[in-house]
Amino acid sequence: MITYTYESALKHVEDNFNGQFAALTLGDSGAALILDGSPNDKYGFHYIKMATGSKWSDMCIAKPSEEESGRNDEYRFRPAPAPGGVVQAVPFYLEAMEKTGWTHDELDxxxxxxxxxxxxxxxxxxxxxxxxxxxxTKFIFNLQKYGNTASTTYFVALRESILNGNIQPDQNMMFASVASGLQIGMSSYTMDDLPLRYRNYMTKGAIA
Amino acid sequence: MSCRIESIGTSLPLDGLSNGSVHHAVAAARECLALSEHPATDIDLVINAGVYRDEHISEPAMATFIQNELCINNDLNGKTTFSLDLINGAAGMLSAIEVIAAAIESNAAQVGLVVSSDSNPDSDPDPSYN
Known part of the structure; x- marks a missing residue:
């Protein structure tokens, strides 16, 4: 469905002021996780907070296009409030660091x-x-490779970062959401031995 | 701590007309809040369990429109509220209750709003579509 959105936008976008510009980066994907109890307090999620600034809920809407056959999505995106969402995320980051008890140097x-x-x-x-x-230097980017894969972006990026060695056991991470809604969220996490286990499985060919 | 149903509201199709799912959800929630001891600003978590989405919107969560219409801490200043959709067919409201009960039990929330509404997603339905 998301690829249709990008295909639809391609027909309309002429410059970066076009309302569907953001749709050009959308890509299809899937992701799955298994969660269980952390072995101890050192590893796993420490702090999760999500909040909704619904005042901006009409800022970014994906829905079937009125102009197209019904198969394609129009991805309306009003660029003006977007920096507003990013501005709102900063205090959430500071709060998450404080509540987790990390200094900024301790975030990897x-x-x-x-x-x-x-x-x-x-x-x-x-x-x-x-x-x-x-x-x-602590930021993970994979937009240039997969595009914005919507609900799965963190975990598509996490898997690849584990495989290419950019994420190691004992590292402190922050998952940060600035998504349409406006959904702002921060989740602090300390990685256990998942990178070693995962790379080991891949080396053995246990996962295709 | 267990959780209880403190208030209930509905929006019924008395005249047989459809006004969209957000309209019904907001109307039901307004009645629910009017009968509640909690002001809207007390709500920590809004879960929308409706299945049919106005205009077939896939993003954002319909709950965000409902939260905004109800003016529940919608500007990220001071107390905040988190809104999400949880779709599980006709069992959605019970699944949403399960999530809110867990949030209350773990002290992640004190007050939750479960809302659900279903209505024709097409504002201008094609007469040949049945």
């Missing part, structure tokens, strides 16, 4: 929803200003 990996490089870069600029230090 920042995993954002893979929306647009411009939005993520804007968030990095604002967050660096707030914490008065650089942390752009």
């Amino acid at each position: 990996v920042f995993m954002p929803h893979q929306t647009s490089r411009r939005a993520i870069t804007k968030f990095i600029d604002l967050a660096e200003e707030a914490i008065e230090q650089t942390f752009k």
Whole structure:
């Protein structure tokens, strides 16, 4: 369905002010996770907070196009409030770090929803200003490879980052959501031995 | 701590007309809140269990439109509320209750709103579509 959205947008977008511009990066994917109890307090999720700024709920809507046959989606995107969403995410990041009890140096990996490089870069600029230090090297980007795969972006990026060695056991991570709705969320997580187990399975060919 | 049903509201198809699922959800929630001891701002979690989505919207969650219409902490300033859709056919409201009960039990929420509504998703239905 998402690829249809991009195909539909291709017919209409002439410049980056077009309402369907954001749809050009959408890609299809699937992801699945198994969750169970953490072996101890060191590993797993420490803090999860999600909040909805529904004042901006009409900012980004995906629905069947009125102009197309009904098969394609129109992906309406109003760019003006988008930086607003990113601005709103910064205090959530600061709160998540404080509630988790991490200093900014203790965060190893920042995993954002893979929306647009411009939005993520804007968030990095604002967050660096707030914490008065650089942390752009901690960000995971895979937008250029898979596009915005919507609900699955974190886990498509997580799997690949594990396989290419960018995520290691004992690393502290932050999953960050800035999604339409406006859904803002931060989840702090310490990786257990999953990267070793996963890479081991892959080496043995246990997973195709 | 267990959870209880503190209030209930409905929006019924008395005149047989469809006004969309968000309209019905908001009307039911307004009645529910009017009969509740909790002001809307007390709500920590909104779960919409409706199956049919106005205009076939796939994103965002319909719950976000419902939360906004009800003016439940919708600007991310001060107290916040989290809204999501949980679709599980006709069992959706019970599944939503299960989630809110777990949230209350774990102290992640004190007050939740479960809302559901179903209506023709087409604002201008094709007469040949039955």
